[in-house]
Amino acid sequence: MIEVNNLCKSFGSKVAVDDLSFKVKKGEVLGFLGPNGAGKSTTMRMVTGYFPPTSGEVSICDINMRTHPEQAKAKIGYLPESAPLYDDMSVKGFLKFTAGIRGLAGSDQKDAVERAIETCFLQKVAYQSIDTLSKGYRHRTCLAQSLLHDPEVLILDEPTDGLDPNQKYEVRELIKRLGESKTILFSTHILEEVEASCTRAVIVDQGRIVADGTPEELRNQSGKDSLQELFRQVTTLDTAA
Amino acid sequence: MKDIFTIYKREMASYFNQLTAYISIFIFLIFVMIMTFAVAQFMRVGDASLQYTFFYWHPLVYVLLVPIVGMRMWSDEHRSNTIELLGTFPISTWSVILGKYLAAATVWLVALALTFPIWITTNYLGDPDNFVIFSGYLGSFLVCLSFLAITSLVSSFTKDQVVTLVISSFVCFLLFLIGFDQVARWVQTIFGDEASEIFTSTGIWDHFRSLNVGNFRLQDFVWFATVILVSLLGTNFILNSKRA
Numbered sequence: 001m002i003e004v005n006n007l008c009k010s011f012g013s014k015v016a017v018d019d020l021s022f023k024v025k026k027g028e029v030l031g032f033l034g035p036n037g038a039g040k041s042t043t044m045r046m047v048t049g050y051f052p053p054t055s056g057e058v059s060i061c062d063i064n065m066r067t068h069p070e071q072a073k074a075k076i077g078y079l080p081e082s083a084p085l086y087d088d089m090s091v092k093g094f095l096k097f098t099a100g101i102r103g104l105a106g107s108d109q110k111d112a113v114e115r116a117i118e119t120c121f122l123q124k125v126a127y128q129s130i131d132t133l134s135k136g137y138r139h140r141t142c143l144a145q146s147l148l149h150d151p152e153v154l155i156l157d158e159p160t161d162g163l164d165p166n167q168k169y170e171v172r173e174l175i176k177r178l179g180e181s182k183t184i185l186f187s188t189h190i191l192e193e194v195e196a197s198c199t200r201a202v203i204v205d206q207g208r209i210v211a212d213g214t215p216e217e218l219r220n221q222s223g224k225d226s227l228q229e230l231f232r233q234v235t236t237l238d239t240a241a
Numbered sequence: 242m243k244d245i246f247t248i249y250k251r252e253m254a255s256y257f258n259q260l261t262a263y264i265s266i267f268i269f270l271i272f273v274m275i276m277t278f279a280v281a282q283f284m285r286v287g288d289a290s291l292q293y294t295f296f297y298w299h300p301l302v303y304v305l306l307v308p309i310v311g312m313r314m315w316s317d318e319h320r321s322n323t324i325e326l327l328g329t330f331p332i333s334t335w336s337v338i339l340g341k342y343l344a345a346a347t348v349w350l351v352a353l354a355l356t357f358p359i360w361i362t363t364n365y366l367g368d369p370d371n372f373v374i375f376s377g378y379l380g381s382f383l384v385c386l387s388f389l390a391i392t393s394l395v396s397s398f399t400k401d402q403v404v405t406l407v408i409s410s411f412v413c414f415l416l417f418l419i420g421f422d423q424v425a426r427w428v429q430t431i432f433g434d435e436a437s438e439i440f441t442s443t444g445i446w447d448h449f450r451s452l453n454v455g456n457f458r459l460q461d462f463v464w465f466a467t468v469i470l471v472s473l474l475g476t477n478f479i480l481n482s483k484r485a
Contacts, residue, residue: 050328051484073331080329084322088255100247101330145326 001025001183002047002153007056009042009207016042018207020056024200026152029179031198031215032187035235039207040187041081044157047185048078060153074102077146081157083139087131091122091141094130095148102149116144119174135162143171147178154178156186160193172197191227203234210234244332248340249347256310256348265310266352272302273356283359291369295359296377296453300384300417300445307385308409311345311392312402315480319400328484338476342393349385353378373455380452383465384445388413390472397479416468419444 002024009017017039024030034040045051047058049065049072058065063072086094095116099109117126120140125133130141139162146154159175160168175184175197188194194201195215203211203218211218211234215227222230256262273295277283281294318324327337363369392409399405418424420441429437441447448461 045325048329050325070331070333073329076329078326078329080322080325082322082325084324084326086251086255086323087321088258089251093254097247097251098326098330100250101244101332103243103331 001061002030002155002185003057003059003062004043004047005057007043007046007058008054009039009046009051010054016207017046017053020204020207020209022202022209022212024183024185026183027180028200029175029184029186029198031194031201032185032204033189033191033194033201033231034187034204035189035237038204038235040204041157042207043204044078044155044185044187048076048155049073074149075151076153076155077149077151078154079139079143079146079156079159081161083142085130085138085142088129090127090129091133091137091144092117092126094141095144098145099148104149112148112150116148119147120144121170136164136167139163140167140171143174152182154182154184154186156184158188159186160188160190168193191231194227203231205235244336245340245343248332248337249344252341252344253347256344261310261313262348265306266348266355269302269306269352270355273298274359277359291359291363291374291377292453295356296381299381300449303384303388304413304417305410307349307388308392308395308406308413310348311389312396312405312409314341314345314393315396315476316400316402316405320402324480334477334480338393338473338480342389342473345389345393346386349389350382353382353385370455376455376457377453380449380461383452383461384449387416387445387465387468387472390469390476391416394472394475394479397476397483416445420446 002022004023005021007017007020008015020039020043022030032040032043042051046053047060047065049058049069052066058072060072060075063075065072086097089097092113095113096109099112104112117123120143122137122140122144125137125141130138133141139159143156143159146156156175160171163171172193175186178184179197179199186198198215200212200214201218202209211221211230213221218230219225219227222233276298277295281297283294286294315324318327328334360374363374364371388409391412392405395409395412396402396405421444425437425441428440432440442460442464448458448464451458451461
């Protein structure tokens with residue numbers, strides 16, 4: 001379970017996240033929507049413990065991120081926005097390394113790596129050097145590292161960004177499948193993604209939550225049965241900001 | 242401890258999968274051998290302690306080569322944003338700092354170990370005091386460790402490896418220059434003996450040379466430990482404050 005209370009983050013005088021609170025329960029897939037620069041990635045970085053918040057609290061499965069960061073981080077699988085990887089490693093080498101960091105060793109490590117490779121369809125490139133991978137494979141390799149330790153909480157920052165339509169479909173199906181047993185928070189600015197795989201969605205604008213509900217509730221809220229319409233109504237155009 | 246070792250293994254694989262480590266070790270060996278045999282005339286002088294013919298040149302080579310090996314330490318993590326992955330793994334920043342630092346130190350340990358033929362040659366040709374030679378190696382390695390720690394600190398600031406290289410080399414060169422005979426004499430003529438002594442003891446040369454002649458002075462170890470510790474603490478501080 002993810003619990004976020006009154007989360008704030010400022011960079012100098014710029015407020016990136018402004019008093020954000022939300023909860024994601026087990027078996028829930030929360031879509032985190034918002035225009036570019038709305039504070040989605042900053043929020044996710046705070047939830048994963050990468051950024052310390054200016055104020056507010058994050059707890060993962062009832063473990064406070066500020067007081068027990070290592071225990072809380074152990075519960076999370078995280079796919080950062082740019083899907084960063086070590087280019088000098090092979091796909092399998094990288095997954096073994098991250099499994100090692102997650103405390104998996106011996107046959108547990110081997111099984112976890114094989115399972116992640118299979119789940120993310122990486123068999124063809126398992127022994128390939130990461131710097132020779134296409135964008136889709138890079139993304140899936142980073143997604144695989146987030147699944148290795150079978151985490152209770154998955155945080156995915158734009159998981160389908162840069163993928164082709166087939167890959168997008170696969171990742172959405174994967175999120176839906178994993179969502180049945182895990183807590184998932186994923187960010188996107190693609191609205192159809194929310195309808196395809198989320199049980200609930202929040203729309204964030206200028207660091208604040210401006211809409212919250214199931215995809216259906218949000219559509220109704222727009223008055224025109226359209227998520228896109230609601231998105232346009234509640235968010236600020238970056239040219240207007 | 243296990244986390245440090247996991248990071249260490251990855252870094253070691255990375256150093257020896259790429260050319261940087263091999264090239265740096267190779268250049269180090271070639272340069273030191275040229276200086277020892279051609280410039281310092283090892284065979285003619287018959288310096289059995291290896292003090293002036295061999296170890297004397299090490300700090301100068303390290304000024305450039307140590308930052309070359311260490312420049313990717315954090316700069317590369319910043320550039321490829323893998324720092325974000327590391328920051329969300331359930332391990333402490335210290336484990337990563339130490340794992341990376343020890344891996345880079347191992348590269349230099351290998352480089353120094355590969356100079357073993359000169360030690361064998363000295364023992365074959367003469368009757369050296371092996372304790373002094375060991376002390377010389379220790380001094381040389383401590384210079385390496387200090388320069389590496391400085392490079393680690395500088396690389397934590399920037400994602401640009403070239404900037405890391407230039408600044409680290411410059412800082413290491415300053416430490417090298419302070420206490421160098423000519424500079425020390427110049428300070429002495431202007432500010433007097435006492436000032437010169439204090440000035441000299443802040444540089445690397447004084448401490449390196451003392452170990453080089455087999456003196457195990459406490460102040461030398463304190464100096465090296467301080468430089469290394471302060472630089473690594475600084476690295477930790479910068480990495481954490483970059484995220485704040």
